[in-house]
Amino acid sequence: MLFTHEMIASFNELELAVYNYISHNREKVAYMRIRELADATHVSTATILRFCRKIDCEGFSEFKVKLKMSLDKPTKTIIKSPQHSITEFFERTLTGDLEERMNEAADLISEAENVLFAGMGSSGILAEYGARYFSSIGKFSMYVKDPHYPIHAKFRNNSVAIILSVSGETPFTITQVHQLKQDGSYIISITNNKLSTIAKLSDVNLAYYVTEEWFQFANITTQVPVVYILEAVARKISI
Template structure:
């Protein structure tokens, strides 16, 4: 029901509605438009605009399609987590998303240095991404310490791949700004393309997974999409490198 193109068309207020809806489908099906307006802290006009961007004529039709979507998910998949994962793969099954991956691969192949940057779990994924790229023939390094000193000139002809769920971590943003000032191209992989990190990047790839937190502190949003994106970029890099060898 929610295509990647539709989600990317949402502004920040409409995205707040989307986040609530995707996390509370059952509740929304029994809400009035005014009740949804109150819990999402947006106007009813914003909700109607959101419904229109979801290709429905109004809130009533949107709820009907939402109900049909929920029922189809329950019939197809045994668990809620699986349904969200399958929904991700459906959303990215299009030429637009493939084009983003191609652009990332081209940028990586055309640079002499590839650096992965991330903190916490994103740092661990950065290490995996660096190893995967190295395995396919493009040497890459990872940094999980945003304060790690790097000599002048190191980032010449480089691309930095930055991983972050929120794209708002202060230390990461400072390091990205520093890398940009040293002429490093920035590719970011984030959950939303409206975050600050995405706006600082030369290329952003957003995956729009349901945000999840435990104990109001620990982020457990699925990172399976990030692994998939890294591996798909790596395979495209491998093909480009092989094509260059045959020329």
């Protein structure tokens, strides 16, 4: 991804004008000279160079190379069949130590007074589903969408946070994990691999290992394994 959320948030008014122009004229900008882009956006070349440094490019030439590379990425995606994704999950994950780790997670949750769920995007939808499912099975749980949402001290006491993230690198979710750990919560994460930042920050990580799939700019990686893990852990608690 050429522009991250953090990069865009750091832009001043002039740099934001450059960003907006590039967003609407990517193919054209890839072949512009720095002076041409400066004239088109009504800023100085110094502003363009400062903009390039903020997006981790040493200069305008490196920026154009990265821009051209992003344009060269294929737009058509071959989407795997649901059967392929599920088979991949069973072959890669259920033959490992997932069952043992789910037992560890279930033990932590059983002992906790409070259970909090967190996630963004499709992971957020499943986090909300998880909170409802756990509550239905007898373990009252809450879904926390806002990473800055104030959580009362009585809910932080002896609590477990169940964090959902496909990549394990979602900035807002990482912020939530740091905050919850500082408040004393145990962290159980469900991610697509065990080497991500969120997985490493967790007390227990439940990784499901399926190939990530993208359609244009949307992550469409199957979430069926996540539903399986959530329901399996909840049922272990109810036994």
